[in-house]
Amino acid sequence: DQQVKQNSPSLSVQEGRIxxxxxxxxxxxxxxxxxxxxxxxxxxxxxxxxxxxKDKNEDGRFTVFLNKxxxxxxxxxxxxxxxxxxxxxxxxxxxxxxxxxxxKGTLLxxxx
Amino acid sequence: xxxxxxxxxxxxxxxxKYVELRCDPISGHTAxxxxxxxxxxxxxxxxxxxxxxxxxxxxxxxxxxxAVRPEGSVSxxxxxxxxxxxxxxxxxxxxxxxxxxxxxxxxxxxxxxx
Numbered sequence: 548d549q550q551v552k553q554n555s556p557s558l559s560v561q562e563g564r565i566x567x568x569x570x571x572x573x574x575x576x577x578x579x580x581x582x583x584x585x586x587x588x589x590x591x592x593x594x595x596x597x598x599x600x601k602d603k604n605e606d607g608r609f610t611v612f613l614n615k616x617x618x619x620x621x622x623x624x625x626x627x628x629x630x631x632x633x634x635x636x637x638x639x640x641x642x643x644x645x646x647x648x649x650x651k652g653t654l655l656x657x658x659x
Numbered sequence: 660x661x662x663x664x665x666x667x668x669x670x671x672x673x674x675x676k677y678v679e680l681r682c683d684p685i686s687g688h689t690a691x692x693x694x695x696x697x698x699x700x701x702x703x704x705x706x707x708x709x710x711x712x713x714x715x716x717x718x719x720x721x722x723x724x725x726a727v728r729p730e731g732s733v734s735x736x737x738x739x740x741x742x743x744x745x746x747x748x749x750x751x752x753x754x755x756x757x758x759x760x761x762x763x764x765x766x767x768x769x770x771x772x773x
Contacts, residue, residue, distance in 0.1 A: 551701070579760050590663070590750055590764030591702065636701050640760055645690070646715070647762065649701030 550574045551639050553650035561658055566624040568653050570637030573618065577639040581647070582611060582622050585634045594635075595622070627657045661685075663765035665751050671771045672741055680736040680768045682751030690757045691734050693726055694750040696767070702750055708734060709757045741772045 552571045560566045570580075578599040583591035597604040597611045597620070604611050610623045624631055637650040664683040672678055684691050690709055694702035704718040708728045716726070723741075728734040738745055748769050752762035 553701075581760060583764075588766065590752075590766045592764070593761050596760065638701075645692075645707060645757060645759070646704045646718075647694075647702075647760070649703070651699065651701050 548573070549650075550577075551637055551648050551650040553635075553637055553653050555653050556651070557654040557656070559656045559658060560627050562629055563626045566622075566627045566631065566655055566657065568622040568624075568635050568637075568655065570620045570622075570650055571618060572620075572639050574639070574641060574648070575618075576641035577648075578642060579640045580611070580613060580620050581638045581640075582609075583636040583638060583649075585636060585652070591636055624655075627655075629657050629659050631655060632657050663751055663753055663763055665749075665765035665768050667768055668766065669769045669771075671773065673773050674741060674743060676741050676772075678738045678741055678770060680738075680749050680751075680770070682734045682736070682753075682765060684732065684734070684751070684753030685763060686732075688753035688755055688763075689731070690754045690759065691728060692752045692754075692762060693734070693736050694752065694764075695747045696750060697747045705736075705749075714757070738770075741770075743772050746770055746772045 581596040582594040585591045613620045634652040636652045638647040693705040696702045706716040711731045723739045726736045748767040750767045752764040
């Protein structure tokens with residue numbers, strides 16, 4: 548049973564436009580959420596995170612929104628750049644649990 | 660080191676062989692994690708070390724998998740009697756302290772079992 552779901556395997560956007568990546572979760576114990584970005588042949592790198600006590604966290608071009616009632620989070624990238632093309636993983640953890648549960652990832656392609 | 664270093668980057672072996680994968684975490688990071696990423700999937704937790712001891716090995720798929728961290732720094736993931744289903748990218752990550760949510764990952768070791 549997948550506890551973190553990224554239902555879109557891929558997304559393609561034009562440079563300069565907004566990219567919106569979505570993630571749903573089922574485990575109510577999750578209280579911390581992260582987005583990781585992965586380029587080919589590299590390990591995942593941390594991008595941005597949000598605690599369940601917040602509903603929004605912003606860092607430059609990246610904003611993560613959390614809707615706890617819907618068990619849904621999204622990552623917005625504005626404006627999108629070709630260098631943002633990568634696989635984006637949503638991950639979650641709960642309480643003092645150090646384990647991260649990852650989604651399957653979404654491949655973002657930003658076209659020049 | 661500056662980042663998490665994993666060797667080998669690629670390993671091809673035959674079914675039934677023994678394999679060791681090495682992880683050198685960021686200097687001073689006390690927590691070390693192994694994850695496995697199969698094709699088309701996200702990383703899945705295998706084992707977590709706090710210092711020298713395995714604090715949680717609940718993600719290891721079976722007793723063919725074992726990991727050690729004898730001096731609290733470098734860790735080795737050991738796979739006995741490899742099977743084709745073990746083919747995956749094995750990712751190591753470290754964090755400064757236990758319970759930290761933000762992990763720094765290495766580039767991974769891609770294991771192919773023929």
